[in-house]
Amino acid sequence: MxxxxxxxxxxxxxxxxxxxxxxxxxxxxxxxxxxQRNFRIESYIAALALALSLWLGVGLLEVLFLILIVLSLELLNTALEAVVDLTSPTYHPLAKAAKDTAAAAVLISSLLSGLIGLILLGPPLLDKLER
Structure with missing residues (x-):
């Protein structure tokens, strides 16, 4: 060994x-x-949200917290998928349920983070664009 x-x-x-x-x-x-393609996409979106937050001068802590939630859940989802694939190399409905549920956690955090991001950054962005 x-x-x-x-x-x-x-x-x-x-x-x-x-x-x-x-x-x-x-x-x-x-x-x-x-x-993980989705991790890269979420990272790019996180960088954009962080840049917007810095440019607009609002919600830096809130944006960082949202990034923390989404990227951490994506990493946990990736880890869980690897463990499930290792322990259940053939199809099993419980393995599928575990993977789908972990993906749902990422989906919910992404959607709600996007909504919160729009609420935080939308009005200041519109103000800046109207000037």
Whole structure:
């Protein structure tokens, strides 16, 4: 059997373990970015919303929180899909239900975040465009 690096919490050097934990997290981000089209689309929309918020001078904290919710749920959805695919390589209705429900969480957070974003950024954007 191949050798695996020690688990982050098992390393006697806490800084080395912390560095390893960050490495695993960044590998997860890279995996999501390279393999998940929706994560990339949501990231681009997040960057646009953040730029609009900065340009308009409104709702920065709120926009960052909405970005946190949507991207975090997309990452959890990606992780859940990977686990379901690993544990249920053939079709099973419960595996489909798990994947569909996780996707629904992303959908609801995206739609509601979009609505909140319109409420936050819409009026200031219209004001700026009318000038």
């Amino acid at each position: 191949g050798s695996f690096p020690p688990r982050p919490g098992a390393d006697p050097n806490p800084i080395k373990g912390l560095r390893a934990s960050f490495g695993y997290a960044f590998r997860g981000l890279r995996y999501a970015w390279t393999s």
